[in-house]
Amino acid sequence: MYGIGILKGLMVTAKNLVRKPVTIQYPEERVPQASRFRGQEFVWYVDRCTGCASCAKFCPLGIIRIETDPNGGNEQDGGTYRVDVFDIDQGRCMYCGMCVEACPYDALHMGSNFEAAQYRRQDLVINVEVLKAREKHPSTWYRPQLEREKFDPFEGESKEWQDAGREKPFWHPQRPEMLPDEGDTRPTADGEYK
Amino acid sequence: MSPLKDNSIFSWTYELVADTLGGPEWLAYGLGALAVIMVVVNGFLLIGTIFTWMERKVVGRFQSRVGPNRVGPFGILQAVADAVKLLFQEDIVPRRADRLLFNAAPIVMLAPSLLALAVIPFGAGSYVADLNIGVLYVVAMSGIASLAVLIAGYASGNKLALLGSMRAVAMLLSYEIPLVMALLGITILAGSMSMVDIIAAQSVPFVLVSPLGALIFLIAMSAELNRPPFDVTEAESELVAGYLTEYSGMKFGVFYLAEFSNVVLAGALFAILFLDGWEWAILPSHLWFLIKVFGFLFVASWVRATLPRMRIDQILTFAWKYLFPLSLVNVLALAVETIAWPDPSGLQLWIMVAINWAIAAAAIPLLSLVVHLGEPARAGRRIPLSEEVF
Numbered sequence: 001m002y003g004i005g006i007l008k009g010l011m012v013t014a015k016n017l018v019r020k021p022v023t024i025q026y027p028e029e030r031v032p033q034a035s036r037f038r039g040q041e042f043v044w045y046v047d048r049c050t051g052c053a054s055c056a057k058f059c060p061l062g063i064i065r066i067e068t069d070p071n072g073g074n075e076q077d078g079g080t081y082r083v084d085v086f087d088i089d090q091g092r093c094m095y096c097g098m099c100v101e102a103c104p105y106d107a108l109h110m111g112s113n114f115e116a117a118q119y120r121r122q123d124l125v126i127n128v129e130v131l132k133a134r135e136k137h138p139s140t141w142y143r144p145q146l147e148r149e150k151f152d153p154f155e156g157e158s159k160e161w162q163d164a165g166r167e168k169p170f171w172h173p174q175r176p177e178m179l180p181d182e183g184d185t186r187p188t189a190d191g192e193y194k
Numbered sequence: 195m196s197p198l199k200d201n202s203i204f205s206w207t208y209e210l211v212a213d214t215l216g217g218p219e220w221l222a223y224g225l226g227a228l229a230v231i232m233v234v235v236n237g238f239l240l241i242g243t244i245f246t247w248m249e250r251k252v253v254g255r256f257q258s259r260v261g262p263n264r265v266g267p268f269g270i271l272q273a274v275a276d277a278v279k280l281l282f283q284e285d286i287v288p289r290r291a292d293r294l295l296f297n298a299a300p301i302v303m304l305a306p307s308l309l310a311l312a313v314i315p316f317g318a319g320s321y322v323a324d325l326n327i328g329v330l331y332v333v334a335m336s337g338i339a340s341l342a343v344l345i346a347g348y349a350s351g352n353k354l355a356l357l358g359s360m361r362a363v364a365m366l367l368s369y370e371i372p373l374v375m376a377l378l379g380i381t382i383l384a385g386s387m388s389m390v391d392i393i394a395a396q397s398v399p400f401v402l403v404s405p406l407g408a409l410i411f412l413i414a415m416s417a418e419l420n421r422p423p424f425d426v427t428e429a430e431s432e433l434v435a436g437y438l439t440e441y442s443g444m445k446f447g448v449f450y451l452a453e454f455s456n457v458v459l460a461g462a463l464f465a466i467l468f469l470d471g472w473e474w475a476i477l478p479s480h481l482w483f484l485i486k487v488f489g490f491l492f493v494a495s496w497v498r499a500t501l502p503r504m505r506i507d508q509i510l511t512f513a514w515k516y517l518f519p520l521s522l523v524n525v526l527a528l529a530v531e532t533i534a535w536p537d538p539s540g541l542q543l544w545i546m547v548a549i550n551w552a553i554a555a556a557a558i559p560l561l562s563l564v565v566h567l568g569e570p571a572r573a574g575r576r577i578p579l580s581e582e583v584f
Contacts, residue, residue, distance in 0.1 A: 003558065006501065013256040013500045023260045 033112070035152055036141040038095045041111030042088055043138040044131040045161035048107035051081030055099035055108055063089040064099060086131055090116065091124035100142050106166050109138030112153035136160065143167070202320070204230050230322060234311055241487070242455035243273045248488075249454070249495045256499035280447040288440050290351030299346035300441070300448035303339060307456045310335040314462050315389050317472045317480035328389040329377050332463060333370075336418060339456065340366035343420075343427065346449070347437035358436025361506050362427035365417055368513035369424075373414035375521030379407040379528045380467050393471035397540070401468040402547050406524040406554045408468045410517055412493075415460045417509065420453065421494065423501035424509055461490035515565045523557050 024031055051068035067085035100110050118124050135158040140146040145165035153159075208226035215221070247262065247270055254261025262269030287293055313328035315321035325331050340363055347359020381387050383403060384395035392400075401408045417424040428436035438449055465471060465486035472479035504512070527550060535542045 003562075009500045010496060013496065016258040017252075017255050019258055021255065021260045022258050025260070025263075 033154055035112075035139065035147070035154075037112055037114075037139055037153075038097050038110040038141050039112045039114045039139060040090055040093075040095075040116040041113035041134060041137070042099075042126070042131065043109040043111055043134070043136045043159075044086070045107045045136070045164065046083065046132055047161045048105045049080075049083055050105060050107075051083045052104065054102040054104060058098045058102035060096065060098060061092055061094065063092045083128055086128040087125055088131075089125045091121050097141055106143065106145075106164070109136075109143060109164075110141045112137045112139050136164075138164065203233055234316075234322060235308055237316075238308070238311055238458065239451065239455060241484075242451055242458050243277075245458055245491055246276070246450070246454045247273045248491065249498070252492060252495040253499040256496060277447060280444050283443040283446075285443040285445065286440070288351055291440065292349040292351070295345050295349035296440075297445070299342050299349060299437075300445045300452070302345060303342035304448050304452040304455070306335040306338040306342075307452060307459050310459055313389050314459070315393065315466065315471060315483075316462075317478070317483055320480065321390065324388055324390045327387045329381055329387040329392070329467075333374055333377060336456070336459075337366075337370060339418075339452075340370075342452075343437050346441070350437065350440040352440050354433045355437045355439045358427045358433045358439070362420065362437065364506070365420075365424060365426065365509055365513075368510050369414040369417035369517075372410050372513060372517040372521040373418060375518075375525055376404075376407040376410040376414065377467065379404050379521075379524050382525070382528050382532050385532075389466050389471075393466060393473060396470040396473070398543050398547060399468060399470040403543065403550060404468075404524065404528060405551055406520060406557065407528070408464075409554070410521050410524065411464065411468065413517060414513075415464070416494065416497065417513070419456050419460060421457065422498045423504050425503055426506045426509065457491065457494055458487065461487040461494070464490045511565070516561055520557060520561060523553065527553050 051066070053066045053068070056062075056064040056066045065085060065087040066083065068081035069084050071080070071082040095110070097110050100108050116124075137153040138146060138151075138159055139153055140151055143165075145167045149165070151159070204226040207229040208222050211222040211225045212219075250272065251261035251269065262272040265271040265275045287296055310332045312322045313325045313331055315324075343362040343366070344359045347355045347357075347362070350356070380392060380400055383400060384392040386392060386395070416422075420427045426432075428438055433439070438446060441449060462483075465483060469486045471486075472483040474482045477485075531538075531546050531549065535546070538546060
């Protein structure tokens, strides 16, 4: 019969009328963000970077440009390369995080910001000075040491490199003496979970 | 003189001009009439403007959104902000447009709804004219709006606009008939076409006496106003914006205002013809009238927020095969009842109410068994290869 469906539909919208609006009014209110959010504003610790350029090699878009200088030191003795150029073109970045996965020294982290819009495309390229000077609010994505301490990148002060923690190298069957940390969720030598 | 003499705004201005200026009588009369027109037209357009805000707000809430809330408290100045924006927008006339008709269309759209105001009683004794053919006059005025739509679509020189206006005219002409039939039922009941007499005749509101008429009026009116679910004329997903496609700036604004003002006018008509106009208890009559009108506007926004758009063939099928017979049934029932009881007493009126509700309850499902709105969609229907056109 005509009309019954219309009445049902009217009731559906009437239920919405008496409900609280689901709108979150963005500039005033914010959606709670996940700490693993892969955002803009890469966090880079210059004191940890050796200039190996693994990030640049693993970047699927090839948007990381890195130039290093031997700096006159001997790498065998612990001397590091000086990073002269470290450009990340955020305008083309897809925030896959492979550079962060590739970093062998946990020097590069994903950021937590998502409001870095610019008027010009070239302004989206961030360079080494910006990366050095920036406040460090690393995302906990691919950083279990930050997750273990329940780090929230959206709160608190800048996280310096001494506090950022460092994940131990992976446990390997040929090195059974390297036991996992307290709270580590990876399997033990027997292949069992703690 | 004219019925204007009973009007308090008129008599106040008339006496003021006559006493202070002491000029000729036609001057005082003209200024008095002008004051009435100013109050009525501006008040009406103000309500129309408030309705543009109210509808956005209400539809927003129906869709679990907030609606406009940036400009002023609760976003109430949104209409002002929109108007300012439209004023500063570039006024584009397409090269292929018929310039004269293109510019005339918004005026032709807005003028009839303002003209129709002449016979609308806004409260006890406050109307511009108590025309003895008031209902017919309003129907004639609302008929002009379809002409404006056709002019706008034709003059735009745009195929989408023309398509939209062709649909509009087909739809408006079809729905005019059930609409007039519903109003005919009211006229039979009241024994008059004058709005004031119709209100006086409603010892029981006509929405109870003629439920079929009220339903047909609501459906046909929302088609006349190009409102969902009958908004095929400006179907955004198909026709860009129909006949409004090429309009920008204040011309678009006038169309927009006219559309919303027409809804307010329809609300006023519904309040007068079916809800006993301004008559009720306690509150002042103008306030009651406004409450009834805004009740109608709320329901209109509710329907807009709920119903999806129908196809043009479904709309025309619905008008001709369903609404038209239904309106005939309505008129027949009311005519027979009026012949039986030419001057119904209280009890007889309530018997009429019972009979008409029974007729409505029987006629709506019975007709819906017979009528189908076009071909039902069949899954997996394929055109045989031999029928394919290469």
